[in-house]
Amino acid sequence: MIDPRTPVVVGAGQRNEREYGTDPLDIMTGSTEDALADSGAADHLRSRVDAVRVVWGVWPYRDPGRLVAARIGSPAARTTMTPVGGNQVYDLLNDSCARIVAGELDVVVVTAAEAMRTRRHDHREGRRTQYHPEPEGAAPDELLGDDTPMSLPAEEAAGMGVAVNFYAMAETAIRHRTGESIDEHLMRIARLWASASEVAAANPDAWTRDAVTAEDIATVSPSNRMVASPYAKLLTSNLNVDQGGAVIVCSAEAAEGAGVPRDRWVFPWSGTGAADHWYTTHRWAFDESPAMRLVGVRALSLAGLDLDDVELLDLYSCFPAAVQVAQREMGIRADRPFTLTGGLTFAAGPLNCYCILPLTRAVRLLRADPSQRAFLTGNGGWFTKHSAVVLGGEPSPSGYASDTVQGEVDALPSRPTPEHPATDVTLETYTVRYDRDGEPVQAIAALLDREGCRHWATSDGAGLMAELLAGDCCERPAHLAGGRFELS
Numbered sequence: 001m002i003d004p005r006t007p008v009v010v011g012a013g014q015r016n017e018r019e020y021g022t023d024p025l026d027i028m029t030g031s032t033e034d035a036l037a038d039s040g041a042a043d044h045l046r047s048r049v050d051a052v053r054v055v056w057g058v059w060p061y062r063d064p065g066r067l068v069a070a071r072i073g074s075p076a077a078r079t080t081m082t083p084v085g086g087n088q089v090y091d092l093l094n095d096s097c098a099r100i101v102a103g104e105l106d107v108v109v110v111t112a113a114e115a116m117r118t119r120r121h122d123h124r125e126g127r128r129t130q131y132h133p134e135p136e137g138a139a140p141d142e143l144l145g146d147d148t149p150m151s152l153p154a155e156e157a158a159g160m161g162v163a164v165n166f167y168a169m170a171e172t173a174i175r176h177r178t179g180e181s182i183d184e185h186l187m188r189i190a191r192l193w194a195s196a197s198e199v200a201a202a203n204p205d206a207w208t209r210d211a212v213t214a215e216d217i218a219t220v221s222p223s224n225r226m227v228a229s230p231y232a233k234l235l236t237s238n239l240n241v242d243q244g245g246a247v248i249v250c251s252a253e254a255a256e257g258a259g260v261p262r263d264r265w266v267f268p269w270s271g272t273g274a275a276d277h278w279y280t281t282h283r284w285a286f287d288e289s290p291a292m293r294l295v296g297v298r299a300l301s302l303a304g305l306d307l308d309d310v311e312l313l314d315l316y317s318c319f320p321a322a323v324q325v326a327q328r329e330m331g332i333r334a335d336r337p338f339t340l341t342g343g344l345t346f347a348a349g350p351l352n353c354y355c356i357l358p359l360t361r362a363v364r365l366l367r368a369d370p371s372q373r374a375f376l377t378g379n380g381g382w383f384t385k386h387s388a389v390v391l392g393g394e395p396s397p398s399g400y401a402s403d404t405v406q407g408e409v410d411a412l413p414s415r416p417t418p419e420h421p422a423t424d425v426t427l428e429t430y431t432v433r434y435d436r437d438g439e440p441v442q443a444i445a446a447l448l449d450r451e452g453c454r455h456w457a458t459s460d461g462a463g464l465m466a467e468l469l470a471g472d473c474c475e476r477p478a479h480l481a482g483g484r485f486e487l488s
Helices: 024-039 042-046 064-072 088-101 116-124 153-157 163-178 182-201 214-218 252-258 290-302 320-330 343-348 356-368 406-410 462-470
Strands: 007-016 051-054 078-081 107-115 226-228 242-251 267-275 312-314 373-380 385-392 401-404 424-434 440-448 454-459 477-481 484-487
Touching: 007 024, 007 088, 007 252, 007 267, 007 356, 024 042, 024 064, 024 107, 024 242, 042 252, 051 064, 051 088, 064 078, 064 107, 088 107, 088 242, 088 267, 088 356, 088 373, 088 385, 088 401, 107 116, 107 356, 116 242, 153 454, 163 182, 163 226, 163 320, 163 424, 163 440, 182 214, 182 320, 182 343, 242 252, 242 356, 267 290, 267 406, 290 320, 290 373, 290 385, 290 401, 290 406, 312 356, 320 373, 356 373, 356 385, 424 462, 424 484, 440 462, 440 477, 440 484, 454 484, 462 484
Parallel strands: 051 078, 051 107, 267 401, 312 373
Antiparallel strands: 007 242, 107 242, 226 424, 267 385, 373 385, 424 440, 424 477, 440 454, 477 484
């Protein structure tokens, strides 16, 4: 006997729009209609939707959930928006499930979409992207999540507000930790990413379904230009997509009442989330994420499982550094497949809504084999915000459970904010940023002073950039002045 307040995912839809001119609102609406149809009880469910919950995107809508709700025939539904973050899909799912258990919600739409491909095309053509009109003063009924900026002014000034710069610096720190040569390290992460392209090739919903070799990923070419060392384009997220998805989450009694066939039901077992020390300045190390570890362990523990009990795994894979840190923090074997979709390079990484893709994929895989369980993780910002969910094709023996491990994370050591400028420092980690013509243009560095405080600096010196690119310079003494650095 299933508890009537048990949350169940009953519908999933994903859309890849390859014609220019797509609006993200259309993708969200279309995906929601697909998810309703996927449930097998669309007509009965749409009149019962009491919440439409949307992940923030790069578009001007202030309350897109209201527009989606009206379009699908549920105009009275309450609406939610999140702030920026690749964790937000799972945060919305976890919060929705908890509210279903508590009796606050019965039928929920969670949806997310981006249309950066159309937006960039319009920009190249010299025109402004058109969006659907929205009523004056539009605002969601609820904002869920912390929208505090994720970078301090000093971090922004050094380029740390750009995701690829942070993760490239984390990658340099990983290489230093492993003691690999530049070539050894590059081929290892290229093989890691090639394995993701093979998963994408077998995923009918992936944006790019051509498997790519490690050699192709590691080789710089006109179509695989350098972005930030050691990352060429094929080692970075693919934002140039018009893509999104939606799921329908119900209480078991609502699903039963709407006549959703039992073979459509997938069960969230557990979920949790937390943020690392909010600003990179205060983190202990670039290639560590205690919150990622604690969130993952707690989500599995709440489900009564460990990693060996989970057949389906999707780690947030914006850049190779994110996957490697997750593997080390959670004790995941490096040779274990880490993605259900092909990851953010090949399945595609539409900014904040990637996680809707593994979620819809997991629903389909769990329906195909209900004996399996799925473990999915999300990552927002620069290892800033983390979320995890566990799902099963069959009900959890103990019902859905969720909580947070934020208190445990907050109690961990952090680096203090520098009180004074420093001159004699140690180079902690770095990257070299490239222009679109493939020329190195700027070195970005994190440096530690004698008190262990982290400072930020840049340099456009050609000789320094060449030295940084030639070998491992981490832990080298350096001189810092006026926001610029040089090796001693």
